[in-house]
Amino acid sequence: METSDSDMEIFITQNIFSQTSEVVINSDFEDLLNTTISEPKDTPSFDIGVDDISSGSDDFLFEASQAIEERIYDNEFNLSNKRKPPGPLLQKQLQPFVPEAVTAENRCRFAEPLTDSDFSKLCNSSYSRNTENKSMWAVRLYQAWVDERKTREGPSGCDLNSNILELAVNEGELNKTLMYFVTEVRNRKGEEYRGNTLYEVIASLQYFIRRNGIQINFYESPLFSGLGTVLDAKMKSLARQGIGIDKRPAAVITVEQEDVLWKRGILGEDTPQKLIDTLVYLIGLNCALRAGDEHRNLRAGPNSQFYLTNMENGCKTLRYTEDVSKTNRGGLKHRRMEKKSISISVNRERPERYLVRLYEKYMSLRPRDGKCSDFYLRPLRFVKDDTWYADCPIGKHPLRGTVGRICKLAGFAGFYSNHSLRATTTTRLYDAGVDEQLIAERTGHKSVAIRSYKRTSSEMEARVDDIIQRKRRSVTAAATVTSTTSSPTFSVCAAPATIEPATEHATVGQDGTSPRDLQLVLKDGVTLSLKF
Structure with a gap:
């Protein structure tokens, strides 16, 4: 095959270079070049001791790279005096640590050295x-x-x-x-x-x-x-043998019994002892405290569990925040446990039982310059106008027997203790239909043990007995009769009657529910029918 002339053509181009060249540089770059050429730096040796880098093992190469980095680091920090000294911040960081001298000002920063007996006492206090x-x-x-x-x-x-x-x-x-x-x-x-x-x-x-x-x-x-x-x-x-079957739980204080305590003057605020008893009763009832150490652990002063807050309507509220209790000891196992917090508001229906007012009165009658941080102080026998209590805590046993003593003065039969207040709180909320979670938030229960505090009232027991035996329940009925004529509406209060459930109708109302009839049979034979 013949080759064409065009395939054999060679194109030659000619480049023309200038005989002289000028490079325009600034003065800083020129100084850098002159310094580099005239004063060469000492470069670290990168000799790793092998002719061919591929002939070294992985471990050897790793050690060689570490050695090179160390040489570079040493070269950077061991240059001649031409290198600028470190700044003041770096100088401060490089200075050796000198312990602070013990002076009168910093002498009380740390606690005194402890002994083995101190450690033993501290550890035993956690139980x-x-x-x-x-x-x-x-x-x-x-x-x-x-x-x-x-x-x-x-x-x-x-x-x-x-x-x-x-x-x-x-x-x-x-x-x-x-x-x-x-x-x-x-x-x-x-x-x-x-x-x-x-x-x-x-x-x-x-x-x-x-x-x-x-x-x-x-x-x-x-x-x-x-x-x-x-x-x-x-x-x-x-x-x-019947030994130990009957338990003796703390009895519940009914609302009628509570009214008796106030009407007879057993609870009140006119004497130091009566004010202490009233505070024990109201605090134990509203905060659902246990009968053990929870009353004893209450404090006054800056670390108190109580503090007052002002509401938007101008009324004061007493806030209680629990720190330690039977179920929350505050240790490692309880560090994430939520603490009980209760707010006690104003009681306008019964102002004599308003805990915030009684709390403020009690705090004003404590010693003004007292050093005792216990909340309950011992009442003075001879009181002053502004001081009713001594600067020392009330005894453990008198405090624990407060509720039993006041119930005995009122003539209540049964076993009453400070724990009756906690049982009373739970029972009242239970009878009112309050949700179990809300009851637990008030009492601080962490398990189903709260159910043991729910005491069935005598009315509830009688209702269960009536249902089983199909008894007629006696009630006092009150009815409002509306006349269909032009005469005005009037009310009729009926005498005690018995309720007899009538048979259900098969008809269905507009709302989809089946109506029922109740018949009230009065003593005079009159029957009043109610439909709902």
Whole structure:
């Protein structure tokens, strides 16, 4: 194949260069170039010790790269004196830390050095006082049984060691000894303990052993199956004998009984003791406090659980915010638990029972320069115009027995304690049809235990009995009769009548519901029919 001439053509172009060239640069760039050429910097060595970089292993190359970075870092910070010194901020950061001298001003910043006994006291304070006392009572009861058992003739059948911690080292011997203890223990009168009391005694002994570093479980461990069997049989035997069946819960204070307390002057504000009793009653009722330490833990002053707020309508409201309680100890396990907060507003219908006014009066009658932060102070025997209370807290036992004492003065039959106020709050809300969640927010319950505080009233029990036996319920009926003529409307109050439910009609109303009829049979034989 012949090649054309066009394919063989070669195009040659000619470039013409200037004999002279000029580069226009600024002075800063020129100085930089001159400095670089005249004063070369000391560059770090990048020799990694191998001819070919591909011949090194991965670990070797990693170590080599680290070495190169260190050389670059050292070169940057170890240049000649021509490098500018670090600024004042960097100089301050590079200065060594010098501890602050102890002076009179900063001397009280930290607490004094603690001892081992201080740490032990701090740790023990985190436990419930009632639980600690109950466990020590159970230990003393066990020791008393061991001491008396040693004086009895005959074989012991178990290891009678009064030190239960030493006995707990051997689970088998502890199990056998407690089996005898459960069946033989009695109270000071020589009578049988209730079944629940025996259960709490064993639980308290377990708590005491665990508190001293020995982890055991009387109720779930197979090593103590004998104790569980004997305890269960003993509780069932006591129940068959009728021992411990009747519980004695704190009685509920009815609205009629509350009115009696006010009408007879047992509650009021005219004396120091009466004002304290009234505050205990109203605070326990409105805040649903427990009978234990919650009243005792109330404080006055800047860290008080109470504070006053002003509403938009000008009325004052008392706010209570719980800090610690039985279910919220404020520790690690309770740090995210929501605390109970209650607002107590004005009571215009019964101003003598207005808690905010009584609270302000009580706070004004405390010692003005008092140092005691407890809320309830001891009443003075000889009062002054502006001071009714001493600068010291009221006794624990007088405070705990407040409700029982005032109910006894009123002549109420039954068992009343400060815990009756909490039960009264729950029962009143329950009878009024308040939702269980709202009741729990007021009482601070975290579980279904709130249902145990719902006390069925006698009216509700009578209603259930009437329904079962199909009794007629006696009511006082009041009817409003509207005349169809031109005569005016008038009201008729009927005498006590009995309600008889009539048969339901099969017709359906316009709204889709089936109407019903009620017949009121009066004493004079008149029957009043109601349709709804």
